[in-house]
Each structure stands twice: as C-alpha cells, then as structure tokens.
Amino acid sequence: MKTPVRVAVTGAAGQIGYALLFRIASGEMLGKDQPVILQMLELPMEKAQAALKGVMMELEDCAFPLLAGMVGTDDPKVAFKDADYALLVGAMPRGPGMERKDLLLKNAEIFTVQGKALNDVASRNVKVLVVGNPANTNAYIAMKSAPSLPAKNFTAMLRLDHNRALSQLASKAGVAVADIEKMVVWGNHSPTMYPDYRFATVNGASLKDKINDADWNANTFIPVVGKRGAAIIEARGLSSAASAANAAIDHMRDWALGTNGKWVTMGVPSDGSYGIPEGVMYGVPVTCANGEYTRIEGLPVDDFSRAAMDKTLAELEEERAGVAHLLG
Numbered sequence: 406m407k408t409p410v411r412v413a414v415t416g417a418a419g420q421i422g423y424a425l426l427f428r429i430a431s432g433e434m435l436g437k438d439q440p441v442i443l444q445m446l447e448l449p450m451e452k453a454q455a456a457l458k459g460v461m462m463e464l465e466d467c468a469f470p471l472l473a474g475m476v477g478t479d480d481p482k483v484a485f486k487d488a489d490y491a492l493l494v495g496a497m498p499r500g501p502g503m504e505r506k507d508l509l510l511k512n513a514e515i516f517t518v519q520g521k522a523l524n525d526v527a528s529r530n531v532k533v534l535v536v537g538n539p540a541n542t543n544a545y546i547a548m549k550s551a552p553s554l555p556a557k558n559f560t561a562m563l564r565l566d567h568n569r570a571l572s573q574l575a576s577k578a579g580v581a582v583a584d585i586e587k588m589v590v591w592g593n594h595s596p597t598m599y600p601d602y603r604f605a606t607v608n609g610a611s612l613k614d615k616i617n618d619a620d621w622n623a624n625t626f627i628p629v630v631g632k633r634g635a636a637i638i639e640a641r642g643l644s645s646a647a648s649a650a651n652a653a654i655d656h657m658r659d660w661a662l663g664t665n666g667k668w669v670t671m672g673v674p675s676d677g678s679y680g681i682p683e684g685v686m687y688g689v690p691v692t693c694a695n696g697e698y699t700r701i702e703g704l705p706v707d708d709f710s711r712a713a714m715d716k717t718l719a720e721l722e723e724e725r726a727g728v729a730h731l732l733g
C-alpha cells in the first residue's frame with residue numbers, strides 16, 4: 406500500500422464539494438492504489454460548519470478503503486498543512502447587484518489569505534487547482550501570495566471548457582468524444598475563452614477538415630462553449646456542479662498520473678509564449694508526465710486566433726490590474 410497523500414479541498418460543503426469529495430475518496434482522482442487524507446475547509450459560520458460535518462459523516466458512512474483520514478476546519482493553515490494537492494473550490498458567489506469588479510475584490514481577499522497559508526504550511530510540491538471563480542485571476546492571486554512555492558504549482562481550471570468543447574465537436578462531427586485529440590481552449594475561464602479545434606484530429610485525420618464549417622465555428626461552437634456555464638444556470642437554477650467536479654478530477658488526475666501524450670487544457674502561468682505576457686494565468690494545451698505539465702509550443706496562430714487569444718488576454722489583464730494594489 407502507498408503512503409497516504411493529503412488532499413485539501415476548500416468550499417467542501419458546497420455543491421461542487423459534494424460532487425467531488427466522494428470521488429476523490431474512492432480513488433478516481435489519484436488512483437485505486439493511493440490512500441488519501443481529506444483536509445476540508447469551510448467558512449467559520451455555523452451553517453457551513455454543520456453542513457461540513459454532515460458531509461464528513463457521509464464520507465465515513467461510505468467506508469472507503471482508500472480514505473485514510475479526514476480533517477474538517479475553518480482555518481486555512483490547518484486545511485493546507487502538508488497538503489500534496491489543494492483544490493480551491495470555495496469562493497464568494499456573485500450576489501444581486503454585484504458588479505464583476507466587486508466579485509473580483511471579495512475573492513482577491515480570500516485567495517490572498519489562502520495563497521499565504523499554502524506558502525506557509527503546504528508541501529513544497531503541492532499541486533494547486535483553482536476552481537472558484539474568477540478562476541484564472543484567483544489562481545494568479547494565490548500564486549503571487551505564495552512566493553516561496555514554485556509558480557508552476559498553481560493552475561486554474563479550464564478543463565470543464567475543454568470537455569464541453571469535446572462534446573460539442575463530437576456531436577457536430579458524429580464521432581466519439583474519446584477519439585478526438587489535440588483540442589485546445591485558450592485564455593480565461595469566462596465567455597471570452599477561445600476553444601480552438603484547428604489542430605484536432607479524429608483517429609489521426611483533421612477534425613477541422615471533417616467539419617469544414619467556419620460559420621459554425623465562429624457563430625455556434627465558440628459562443629455555445631463560452632456561454633455554457635450561463636446556460637446551465639438558466640436550466641438548473643444553479644451553476645454546474647457535477648460536471649465541474651468531474652473536470653477537477655480530470656485535471657488533477659492527468660497532472661498527477663500523466664496523459665500518455667494526449668493534449669489537455671490547463672490554466673497555467675504563461676512563460677511568454679504565444680504572445681501572452683509572462684505570469685498571466687492562461688489556458689494552454691499541455692501534456693503531463695511524471696507529475697509535471699509541459700506546454701505544447703510552436704503552434705501556428707492565424708489572424709482569427711490572434712484576435713480571439715488577445716481578446717481573452719485583455720480581459721485577464723484587466724482583472725489583473727483590478728487586483729494589483731492588493732498584491733504589493
């Protein structure tokens with residue numbers, strides 16, 4: 406049996422937490438031979454702590470063989486202590502009358518505190534995934550608040566967008582999702598993201614050639630993927646939770662266990678390639694092996710793509726400017 410690893414999850418009593426924790430404890434994220442200790446963070450409010458207690462009771466009742474321990478807390482330094490993996494799901498949701506800017510500032514406070522706590526107490530190899538919105542900028546804030554951890558350890562979740570794009574493409578082209586390779590989503594997890602299937606293949610043949618419909622790409626595919634989150638809220642009255650949890654599992658599993666050469670999308674601090682300034686937390690194609698991600702470099706960028714990639718970059722730069730004064 407392997408030594409247990411510590412997995413911190415924030416917002417553990419929320420919707421995504423409820424769809425996520427049981428799958429982590431059953432081995433779907435890190436493998437069926439990897440015991441885990443769950444370290445769950447919730448707000449100090451009585452209601453949140455009571456709900457967390459209930460979730461922990463249910464985890465107990467599953468008698469998961471891989472669940473080697475549990476901690477429930479309202480203290481980030483307890484939740485992140487020696488954490489090998491940290492899934493930052495908890496965030497302030499947008500309330501009535503709240504502007505995007507207000508949301509950004511409220512969350513900046515949360516992710517500054519959590520970034521500092523990770524910096525102080527987490528494993529030096531901790532792999533951090535930020536799910537809570539605005540995910541890219543929250544990940545950027547956490548990274549900047551944790552100067553003694555490597556910047557590459559901080560990532561933002563674009564995987565739900567990646568998976569949404571795969572399903573839309575599979576349905577349009579009449580192919581199996583599993584047969585599509587080399588799909589990319591560039592930029593911010595927001596409606597400005599740019600899902601890009603120029604390089605995608607199905608059983609080795611070009612998917613773009615097979616679909617051959619530039620109008621569908623620009624006027625259906627890109628907006629449908631970009632606005633899918635809003636469409637789910639409209640339909641369910643609540644934002645995506647099971648699919649978001651599923652994407653978080655995919656992201657962490659691939660990062661930890663590798664992709665066997667398959668491209669996946671991760672929001673990672675830019676290395677300056679593709680004209681994206683260094684440090685910006687931007688969705689790019691990567692492969693993963695041996696617990697590390699490697700960018701796919703050198704892809705051609707045509708005029709349409711340049712404009713789309715710059716648009717989502719401009720939004721990220723605006724978000725970054727909006728929180729710069731908090732980061733010292």
Ligand SMILES: NC(=O)C1=CN([C@@H]2O[C@H](COP(=O)(O)OP(=O)(O)OC[C@H]3O[C@@H](n4cnc5c(N)ncnc54)[C@H](O)[C@@H]3O)[C@@H](O)[C@H]2O)C=CC1
Binds near residue numbers: 448495
């Ligand atoms: N990146 C992505 O693709 C996606 C991101 N999201 C985002 O994920 C976040 C969570 O979504 P849900 O679980 O549906 O929300 P939720 O409101 O059901 O749960 C969030 C939980 O986080 C807790 N929380 C809030 N601030 C916290 C803090 N500072 N420390 C610890 N816990 C805290 C709350 O008490 C609540 O239980 C939201 O920001 C949502 O917009 C949702 C879907 C996809």
Ligand SMILES: O=C([O-])CC(=O)C(=O)O
Binds near residue numbers: 637
């Ligand atoms: O749109 C939202 O608020 C939730 C989200 O991030 C998504 O479903 O992509």
